[in-house]
Amino acid sequence: MKILVCVGNVPDTTTKVRFAEKNTKFDTNGVQWVINPWDELALTRALELKEDSSNPVVHVTVATVGRAGAEPTMRKALAIGADDAIRIDTDPEDSSFVAYQLAEVIKNEDYQLVLCGIESSDYNGAAVGGMLSEYLDLPSVSAVTGMTFEGADIILSREIDGGIEEVSLPAPFVAVVQKGIAKEPRIPAMRGIMMARKKPLKVVEVAEAETLTNMTEFEMPKPKPPCKMIEAENVAELVDLLQNEAKVL
Amino acid sequence: MAVLVYTENWDGAFKKQSFELVSYANAIAEMLNVPVIALSIGEVKEEELLKLSNYGADKVLKVENDQVNTLDNQIFTQVIGEAVANENASVVILAHSNTGKALAPRLSVRLKAGLATGVNQVPVTVEPFVIRKKVFSGKAFTHVNVKTPVKVLTLAQNSFELVENKKEFNTESLSPAALPKAATEVRSTNKQTGKILLADAEIVVSGGRGMRGKENWDPIEELAEILKAGTACSRPVSDEGWRPHSEHTGQTGKIIAPNLYFAFGISGAIQHLAGVSSSKCIVAVNTDPDAPIFEAADYGIIGDAQKVLPELVSAFKKMKS
Numbered sequence A: 001m002k003i004l005v006c007v008g009n010v011p012d013t014t015t016k017v018r019f020a021e022k023n024t025k026f027d028t029n030g031v032q033w034v035i036n037p038w039d040e041l042a043l044t045r046a047l048e049l050k051e052d053s054s055n056p057v058v059h060v061t062v063a064t065v066g067r068a069g070a071e072p073t074m075r076k077a078l079a080i081g082a083d084d085a086i087r088i089d090t091d092p093e094d095s096s097f098v099a100y101q102l103a104e105v106i107k108n109e110d111y112q113l114v115l116c117g118i119e120s121s122d123y124n125g126a127a128v129g130g131m132l133s134e135y136l137d138l139p140s141v142s143a144v145t146g147m148t149f150e151g152a153d154i155i156l157s158r159e160i161d162g163g164i165e166e167v168s169l170p171a172p173f174v175a176v177v178q179k180g181i182a183k184e185p186r187i188p189a190m191r192g193i194m195m196a197r198k199k200p201l202k203v204v205e206v207a208e209a210e211t212l213t214n215m216t217e218f219e220m221p222k223p224k225p226p227c228k229m230i231e232a233e234n235v236a237e238l239v240d241l242l243q244n245e246a247k248v249l
Numbered sequence B: 001m002a003v004l005v006y007t008e009n010w011d012g013a014f015k016k017q018s019f020e021l022v023s024y025a026n027a028i029a030e031m032l033n034v035p036v037i038a039l040s041i042g043e044v045k046e047e048e049l050l051k052l053s054n055y056g057a058d059k060v061l062k063v064e065n066d067q068v069n070t071l072d073n074q075i076f077t078q079v080i081g082e083a084v085a086n087e088n089a090s091v092v093i094l095a096h097s098n099t100g101k102a103l104a105p106r107l108s109v110r111l112k113a114g115l116a117t118g119v120n121q122v123p124v125t126v127e128p129f130v131i132r133k134k135v136f137s138g139k140a141f142t143h144v145n146v147k148t149p150v151k152v153l154t155l156a157q158n159s160f161e162l163v164e165n166k167k168e169f170n171t172e173s174l175s176p177a178a179l180p181k182a183a184t185e186v187r188s189t190n191k192q193t194g195k196i197l198l199a200d201a202e203i204v205v206s207g208g209r210g211m212r213g214k215e216n217w218d219p220i221e222e223l224a225e226i227l228k229a230g231t232a233c234s235r236p237v238s239d240e241g242w243r244p245h246s247e248h249t250g251q252t253g254k255i256i257a258p259n260l261y262f263a264f265g266i267s268g269a270i271q272h273l274a275g276v277s278s279s280k281c282i283v284a285v286n287t288d289p290d291a292p293i294f295e296a297a298d299y300g301i302i303g304d305a306q307k308v309l310p311e312l313v314s315a316f317k318k319m320k321s
C-alpha cells in the first residue's frame, strides 16, 4: 500500500504578519517557511504505520503545490522519512485550484490512502482535503484523530461533537487529519538529512484550472484596549466587572 | 433563488448553533431578497423542526432515509447537492463544525461553487459577493471574493447573534435519488455525556502549564460547574496527558469564541491565542506580570492560580445564590 501525504508550505506560526502592495499581498520578506503543522503530524503517522512491518504500508510520498521556494520544506519532509516527493510547479491559488492540481497527479497513481491536514495555518481554508476527495470521487473521513490497521482494514477515529467515533472504510479514500493523529511531529536526524538529498523530488507541470475565489485585500485587527488589572485579594471586583461592565455573565 | 442552510441535528434535536445558522441565513437572504430553506437530514420531530421557522426559515426541507443515520461524506454531499439544485439555491450555508468542514468542501466542488470558510459576518457586498474572514489564525482578516454563481459558506460557531424572526411553518419532504451504499462503516461511538461541549460553551474555563499538574484541576472543574462552562487547556497540558486532547485550544487544537474565557496559568503564546482570541471577554490569572496573555486579556489578576481559583469559586457561588 502506498500513502500520499499532501503538505503545504506555510509561514512559521510565530511569523509577524505584514501585508504589501496596499494590503493586497502577504509580505513574504523575512518569513521562515515550514511544513503546515497538521501535515507534519500526518506524515509522522504515515511513517509510523510504514515502519511497523505488520502493516501493509510500503511507501510514503509527499506532494505539494508550490513554486521552487517550497523545496526546502519538501526536503525536510524527505529528511523526516518520506520516500519521495512531488512538487506541482505553480502558486497555490485558491483551495479548489490546489485540490484540482493534486487530484490530477493522484488520479494516475495508485495511492490507497491520501492524507491531508485539517487546514493550512496561513489562510485557514479547511478545504483542500474534502475538495480533493470530491474531485477524485473517493470517500473521505474528516476530523481524523487516529489511524490503525486491523489486518488489511484501516480503522479511523474521528472526532464528532462531544466524542469520538471509530469508523472503517475500504481503501482508497482521503483522510483529513487533525491533532491526535500522531503524538509529536518527527524532527529530521542528521542521517535523514543526508539521505534526503538523494531522494527523488519530481517536478510536475501545472494543469489548467480556474479559481473560484480570490482574496482582494487584507486588514489587521483593531488594537485592543489595555487589560484592566484587579488585585488578587479583590476577586469580588472581577465578578462585578464581568457582570456589570463586560456583561458576560 | 434561495439561501439554503444545512441544520444538523443531535439525536433528533437542534441546538443554539442551528438557530445561529438560520439567523445568519436569514440575514443574507434579506440582502438578496430571497427565501430561506432550512435542510434537516435524519429523523426529527415536527415540533423540533418548527423551531427553525422561528429564526427565519421560510421552508423546512426534511430528508429521512435509512442511509443518512450516520455521517458518510459522499452520501450527505449528494443529498445536500440535490436539495440545492431542487431549490435553485445561490448561497449554501453550513456550520464551521466537524460536520460542516467535512461536507462544505465536497459540496463546493460538486456544485462548482466558490467556498469561504469560517466566516463570522454577513457579506460586505453581495454583488460582487465579498465576505470577510479571519486568516493567519486570527492575526489578520481578508476579503474573499466568491466569483461563482453559487456560493458555499461555513459559519464560525458562536459568532452570529440569534435573531428571532418568526415565519409561518412550512415543511416538505425530499426523497433523494437512489443513494449508493455508504462507504463509511461506524464501528463504535463514544460520547461524553453530561458535559458542556467546548464548541457550544458560552463560558470556558481553561488551564495551562502554570496549573502544575492534573491533580490541581478540581477547582477548574468546580468553577466550570458553577458557571455552566466548558473546560479547556493549553497544548502542553494535553500533550502531558493532564487533560484530554479534545480540550486543547489554539492553532493546532480547537478554535473557540465563547463570551467569556478564563485563562489560568497560561502564558498566552501566539499559537494559543489563535484559538481563543475571538472570545468576547478574556480573564487571565498569571503569576508573571509580563506574560503575553495580559496583552490579549480584558481583565487580569497577577497571582497564583491555586490561591485565586478557590476565591473565585466562592465569589461566583455567592453571585449565583
Ligand SMILES: Cc1cc2nc3c(=O)[nH]c(=O)nc-3n(C[C@H](O)[C@H](O)[C@H](O)COP(=O)(O)OP(=O)(O)OC[C@H]3O[C@@H](n4cnc5c(N)ncnc54)[C@H](O)[C@@H]3O)c2cc1C
Residues within 6 Å of the ligand: A013, A037, B207, B208, B209, B210, B211, B233, B234, B235, B236, B237, B248, B249, B250, B251, B252, B253, B264, B265, B266, B267, B268, B269, B270, B271, B272, B275, B285, B286, B287, B288, B291, B303, B304, B305, B306
Ligand atoms: C506549530 C505550533 C503549534 C502550537 N499550537 C498550540 C496550540 O494550538 N495551543 C497551545 O496552547 N499551544 C500551542 N503551541 C505551543 C505554544 O507555543 C506554547 O508553548 C504553549 O501554549 C504554552 O502553554 P502554557 O501557556 O500552558 O505553558 P507555559 O508557556 O509554560 O506557561 C505557563 C504560564 O503559567 C504561569 N504560571 C506558573 N505558575 C503559576 C501559578 N501558580 N499561577 C498562575 N500562573 C502560573 C507562568 O507565568 C506562565 O506564564 C504550539 C506551538 C507550535 C510550535
Ligand SMILES: Nc1ncnc2c1ncn2[C@@H]1O[C@H](COP(=O)(O)O)[C@@H](O)[C@H]1O
Residues within 6 Å of the ligand: A005, A006, A007, A008, A009, A036, A038, A039, A063, A064, A065, A066, A092, A095, A098, A115, A116, A117, A118, A119, A120, A121, A123, A124, A125, A126, A127, A128, A129
Ligand atoms: N499548496 C498545497 N500543497 C499541497 N497540499 C496542500 C496545499 N495547501 C493545502 N494542502 C493540504 O490541504 C490541507 C488543508 O489545507 P487548506 O484547505 O488550505 O486549509 C493541508 O493540511 C494540506 O494537507
